[in-house]
Amino acid sequence: MFRSSTRQLARTARLSLGTATRPASRIAAFARIVPTTNFSTSRRYSSQPPSPPEDGSKSQAPKEHKEEHGQPQPPPEWKLPPGWVRLSKEEIKQLYILAQKAPTKTVALRIGEITKTLEVHGAPKELSELLEKQRTEGLTIVDAMKAIRMVKELAEQLAGELEKGAVQGNTDFNSNKPGQDKPNQSPFEEPKGTERERAHGQRQGQGQGQQKNKKDEPPPPRVFDISELLYWTGGALVFYPLYLMFFAGESSREITWQELRKNFLDRGLVEKLVVMGDRVRVELNREATQSLYPDSAAGKPGFNYYFSIGSVDAFERRLDEAQKELGIPSRERIPVSYATEGMFTNLLLAFGPPVLLFGLLIFASRRGAGGGGAGGMFGFGKSKAKMFNHDTAVKVKFADVAGMDEAKTEIMEFVSFLKSPERFEKLGAKIPRGAILSGPPGTGKTLLAKATAGESQVPFFTVSGSEFVEMFVGVGASRVRDLFATARKSAPCIIFIDEIDAIGRSRSDGGGFRGGGNDEREATLNQILTEMDGFNTSEQVVVLAGTNRPDVLDKALMRPGRFDRHIHIDRPTMKGRQEIFKVHLGKIVTKEDMGHLTGRLAALTPGFAGADIANAVNEAALIAARANANTVEMIHFEQAIERVVGGLERKSLVLSPEEKRTVAYHEAGHAICGWFFRWADPLLKVSIIPRGQGALGYAQYLPSGDAYLMNTNQLMDRMAMTLGGRVSEELHFPSVTTGASDDFKKVTHMATTMVTQWGMSEKLGPLHFQNDQNQMHKPFAESTAQTIDAEVRRIVDEAYTQCKTLLVARKKEIGIVAEELLRKEMLSRDDLVRLLGPREWPEKEEFAKYFDGKHGAPPPFPTESTDSPSDAQSQPAIIERLDEPTK
Numbered sequence: 001m002f003r004s005s006t007r008q009l010a011r012t013a014r015l016s017l018g019t020a021t022r023p024a025s026r027i028a029a030f031a032r033i034v035p036t037t038n039f040s041t042s043r044r045y046s047s048q049p050p051s052p053p054e055d056g057s058k059s060q061a062p063k064e065h066k067e068e069h070g071q072p073q074p075p076p077e078w079k080l081p082p083g084w085v086r087l088s089k090e091e092i093k094q095l096y097i098l099a100q101k102a103p104t105k106t107v108a109l110r111i112g113e114i115t116k117t118l119e120v121h122g123a124p125k126e127l128s129e130l131l132e133k134q135r136t137e138g139l140t141i142v143d144a145m146k147a148i149r150m151v152k153e154l155a156e157q158l159a160g161e162l163e164k165g166a167v168q169g170n171t172d173f174n175s176n177k178p179g180q181d182k183p184n185q186s187p188f189e190e191p192k193g194t195e196r197e198r199a200h201g202q203r204q205g206q207g208q209g210q211q212k213n214k215k216d217e218p219p220p221p222r223v224f225d226i227s228e229l230l231y232w233t234g235g236a237l238v239f240y241p242l243y244l245m246f247f248a249g250e251s252s253r254e255i256t257w258q259e260l261r262k263n264f265l266d267r268g269l270v271e272k273l274v275v276m277g278d279r280v281r282v283e284l285n286r287e288a289t290q291s292l293y294p295d296s297a298a299g300k301p302g303f304n305y306y307f308s309i310g311s312v313d314a315f316e317r318r319l320d321e322a323q324k325e326l327g328i329p330s331r332e333r334i335p336v337s338y339a340t341e342g343m344f345t346n347l348l349l350a351f352g353p354p355v356l357l358f359g360l361l362i363f364a365s366r367r368g369a370g371g372g373g374a375g376g377m378f379g380f381g382k383s384k385a386k387m388f389n390h391d392t393a394v395k396v397k398f399a400d401v402a403g404m405d406e407a408k409t410e411i412m413e414f415v416s417f418l419k420s421p422e423r424f425e426k427l428g429a430k431i432p433r434g435a436i437l438s439g440p441p442g443t444g445k446t447l448l449a450k451a452t453a454g455e456s457q458v459p460f461f462t463v464s465g466s467e468f469v470e471m472f473v474g475v476g477a478s479r480v481r482d483l484f485a486t487a488r489k490s491a492p493c494i495i496f497i498d499e500i501d502a503i504g505r506s507r508s509d510g511g512g513f514r515g516g517g518n519d520e521r522e523a524t525l526n527q528i529l530t531e532m533d534g535f536n537t538s539e540q541v542v543v544l545a546g547t548n549r550p551d552v553l554d555k556a557l558m559r560p561g562r563f564d565r566h567i568h569i570d571r572p573t574m575k576g577r578q579e580i581f582k583v584h585l586g587k588i589v590t591k592e593d594m595g596h597l598t599g600r601l602a603a604l605t606p607g608f609a610g611a612d613i614a615n616a617v618n619e620a621a622l623i624a625a626r627a628n629a630n631t632v633e634m635i636h637f638e639q640a641i642e643r644v645v646g647g648l649e650r651k652s653l654v655l656s657p658e659e660k661r662t663v664a665y666h667e668a669g670h671a672i673c674g675w676f677f678r679w680a681d682p683l684l685k686v687s688i689i690p691r692g693q694g695a696l697g698y699a700q701y702l703p704s705g706d707a708y709l710m711n712t713n714q715l716m717d718r719m720a721m722t723l724g725g726r727v728s729e730e731l732h733f734p735s736v737t738t739g740a741s742d743d744f745k746k747v748t749h750m751a752t753t754m755v756t757q758w759g760m761s762e763k764l765g766p767l768h769f770q771n772d773q774n775q776m777h778k779p780f781a782e783s784t785a786q787t788i789d790a791e792v793r794r795i796v797d798e799a800y801t802q803c804k805t806l807l808v809a810r811k812k813e814i815g816i817v818a819e820e821l822l823r824k825e826m827l828s829r830d831d832l833v834r835l836l837g838p839r840e841w842p843e844k845e846e847f848a849k850y851f852d853g854k855h856g857a858p859p860p861f862p863t864e865s866t867d868s869p870s871d872a873q874s875q876p877a878i879i880e881r882l883d884e885p886t887k
């Protein structure tokens, strides 16, 4: 009845309403098939909810049905349906007021638009009654919702009828012939006809060879990339649950049947029920629900209520009864549909894990390959070598590498080969394939390789041995292949493999991978061997490798034809250090006399590698900057060296006066020994400022130049000097402390080495006894072991006696030095000269030159105001330290 009356209403409305007053409901219906851009540019209605007309005469009905007696008249064929009434002016006004109560602007607009039609054609009596109630006593919220819903439904049904009429071609109501432009057609209306008809028409047009606008041409087919799909799917599967968890908020809630009835069914808010197995999803009229329950999530899109049912039959019965009770006529009953349960969940469970795994793999491979996706299976096998070429040229030159002249001469040959290979080839010389640069850490192996590339001006590939090592078997070998293939393409060039021992360890010793886990490393090594064999002699690819452990490398690597040059780079000598200081001081602002500065610093840093020197120079600049100095001065350099050698000053460690006294007498014992023993190393400074790890105080000596050989006298004096701390404690305090443990360790080690390796025991003679920790049994007889123990004890005892004899005789001097130490905390060599007189034994020439006091003896170091970490990388000067007790 309601439906048939709206159909009639639609028909007459179409006749009566012009385009200027196109109902919003119709526009809404078209909006489903018209692109939204057109829709928005062509909107013809106000964006504000309508307000009641000042007087009813402003109705926009067409002229032919103009109002009679102030009321617009319906067209002649219009019959008021049963149950409908004409609306009074006051009721029309009430309709506009009702529109302003609508929950959304769209609904308000719809009510406003249909009001004009209802004004002409009347409305259901129930609506008229509600409007009257609104005028007289006001509407409850439920009544208001009911009235709004009624008008909204009228508008929707009207829109549906109008749309149907439009699709059928308007033959009933429009005399325009098909194909002609229709005068009433909106500029944003689509051509009439179904989708299929339109598609058919298009195909025909193409078949007839009609010219088409370029814009209409179908876009080029998109290349389907499965990895991209998997990538995004994997990503979505990972992130969607996270999104739901953290951002999406609640999307469903379980309710009971009673709650459903009371809150939604009785209030007419339920639009549809979807049965899914033993659960039912409740689909609500969102706008109405939101206006009734503004604070609830129920009105939000995507939110649904669910309730459980025992059986579908029982549920249907219950729903039927409820609707009967509410007086809902059978044709307006709530639609119920049935969905297959959890299809999406089943699919997700079946395909989710593999898709997720693939997605993750692709994600990882893209990251591994720097986002490119190239380089073999997921890019794992791609070499990670960094390349420096002409654009990112290696700026290092041989001039930047100091103090290793022999190594430079050796490697220069590679430069000549890369620069002018014909010079060698014409004489039939085979060019060496590569060189292993070995030596202690920080001695400049990488720097030398870089300088070789910088001098020859060829591309330089640098990679660390450990970068070939992956958990997947075959990846290392594949990376080697990739590296050499890339290098061949860029020939002439240099490959530098740093820390080659990570992959080049001897295959026989297992390299710590004993027990079958060794295959990957061996395969990588074999691949390097193969690649190096694979070069022909004219291929200008030079392979340099760096290692700290040449002794563990596989012999096959070292044979001629592979790494046929072996260049050992040792810690620099005094002259070498001087040169290295010169290189690094070049970048520093200092007014010191360069000759004296480099000489003195070199003398202060025996045992320093190039990297230590670079570090010390930089540290000095930092200390100077911290002190707001304009130039870096000698004091800053010495402070920096002390910090590199002894570690960071520990200001937080506060010793008790008694402890401080013990430390002072302990260190003074060392200092006196160093001063009075002929073969002991000259003392440089002694300090009771705690530094580094566990040292409460220390005495620093300078080995006489770079000592390569030591005789028994020197060793004995050094041992006696090392024991000086403990002996002094014994002489000055009633009990000894734990502070001398490091001294004992050194002394024992020295004595054992003298006996077992240096043949300095008459009893054992010139034999070498290596006690390998990895072997179960000692490689010598038990009686020999006992003799070794006895000899070690004898030597240490001798050193102890020697030390005690001296210190007993010099007890007074110990006191002088210790008291001065307690006052100043740090004594330099000049302080000792002042306190004890010049040393009886002549100093080495270098020492005398740089520590003669003429250039200003180092003043006592001011305390540092820093807490940045420092690592004592080497022990260049001999340091006797008083240890903190280990807990």
Ligand SMILES: Nc1ncnc2c1ncn2[C@@H]1O[C@H](COP(=O)(O)OP(=O)(O)OP(=O)(O)O)[C@@H](O)[C@H]1O
Pocket (backbone or CB within 6 Å): 400, 401, 402, 403, 404, 439, 440, 441, 442, 443, 444, 445, 446, 447, 448, 498, 546, 547, 548, 580, 583, 609, 610, 611, 612, 614
């Ligand atoms: N002979 C040198 N001349 C100038 N600077 C040097 C020298 N040796 C080392 N250095 C400095 O030390 C830094 C580190 O040196 P490099 O990396 O070459 O040492 P390495 O022998 O390769 O060390 P590792 O064995 O630990 O890899 C260089 O960047 C440079 O500043």
